[in-house]
Amino acid sequence: MRVLGVDPGLTRCGVGVVEGVAGRPLTMLGVGVVRTAADADLGPRLVAIEQGVEAWLDEYRPELVAVERVFSQHNVRTVMGTAQASAVAMLCAARRGIPVALHTPSEVKAAVTGSGRADKAQVGAMVTRLLRLAAPPKPADAADALALAICHIWRAPAVNRLQQAHAAAKASRPTSHVPVRKVPR
Numbered sequence: 001m002r003v004l005g006v007d008p009g010l011t012r013c014g015v016g017v018v019e020g021v022a023g024r025p026l027t028m029l030g031v032g033v034v035r036t037a038a039d040a041d042l043g044p045r046l047v048a049i050e051q052g053v054e055a056w057l058d059e060y061r062p063e064l065v066a067v068e069r070v071f072s073q074h075n076v077r078t079v080m081g082t083a084q085a086s087a088v089a090m091l092c093a094a095r096r097g098i099p100v101a102l103h104t105p106s107e108v109k110a111a112v113t114g115s116g117r118a119d120k121a122q123v124g125a126m127v128t129r130l131l132r133l134a135a136p137p138k139p140a141d142a143a144d145a146l147a148l149a150i151c152h153i154w155r156a157p158a159v160n161r162l163q164q165a166h167a168a169a170k171a172s173r174p175t176s177h178v179p180v181r182k183v184p185r
Contacts, residue, residue, distance in 0.1 A: 001019070001020065001021060001063055001064065001153055001156065002017065002018075002019045002029070002060065002061070002062045002063050002064075003017070003018055003019075003062055003063065003064050003065070003066050003148075003149040003152050003153055004016070004017050004056055004057065004060060004062035004064075004065045004066070004093075004149065005017070005018065005065075005066045005067075005144075005145040005146055005147065005148030005149030005150075005151075005152070006053065006065060006066070006067045006068070006086070006089040006145055006148065007068050007141045007142075007144035007145040007148060008067060008068060008070070008082050008083075008085035008086035008088075008089060009081065009082055009085055009141060010036060010038075010042075010045055010049070010081035010082070010084065010085050011035065011036060011037075011038050011081075012033045012034075012035055012139060012141045013033065013034040013035075013036075013049050013052065013053070013085050013089070013141070014031075014032075014033055014139075014140075014141030014142045014143070014144050014145035015030075015031070015032055015033065015034060015052070015053065015056050015142070015145050016028065016030065016031040016032070016137070016142060016143075016145035016146035016148070016149055017029040017030045017031070017056070017060040017062060017149065018131070018146055018149035018150055018153060020153055021153065022153060022154050022156070022157050025132070026130060026131055026150060026153060027131070028131040028133065028146060029060055030056070030059070030060060031137045031142045031143075031145065031146055032056075032142060033139060033141055033142050034048065034049055034052030034053065036048045036049065042084070046084060046085075046088055049085050049088045049089070050088050050091075050092060053088065053089050053092045054092055057092060057093070057096060057098070062098065063098070063099075064098060064099050064100070064101060064152065064156075065089060065090070065092075065093040065098055065099070065100050065101070066100075066101045066102075066103060066148045066149055066151065066152035067086050067089050067090060067100060067101070067102055067103075067148070068082075068086070068102070068103060068104075068105060068108065068144070068148055069086075069102040069103060069104045069105075070082050070083045070086050071104060071105060101152050101156075103148055103151050103152065103155070107151060107155075108123075108144070108147050108148055108151040109122075109123060109147075111147075111150065111151035111154055111155060112126045112127065112130070112147045112150055112151060113126045120140040120143070120144070123140075123143060123144060123147050124136035124137065124140060124143040126147075127143045127146045127147050127150065128143075130150060131146065131150075
């Protein structure tokens, strides 16, 4: 499985591509950051993120895009920018028919480090170790994007089994038909 991880942000949008399957060593194919100027207008910044994500999709042709799920913070302006960058990444994938998975920051941290409360340095260290890299990817947004891809590759088999079991259970349930009585007026 080849996954493009996206750590959304308006100024720095981390991107990283990981290939592999759960239970086997994973391989990093690429990592980087799509940058925009903090003082630029919103529209051109979103276009720049779109162009950057599209370039990564063109080059690496992932089977899935894993995006960090936006969570509530105290700074509404930061949340809005993150949500806008996230939506751009999801739109780029959807336009191409590529499935999108959303993972919370704590899910990603727990998958990669074993603790949902790990800090950025711990995530970077584990990404470096898991992908057998010489040094942690810089900036942290790039390491976070790789962590998202790793998280999805490791979680996808279990999530797929749960979805299949849910679908099978739903299909095996008898449908109950309650007769509808007409009430005279």
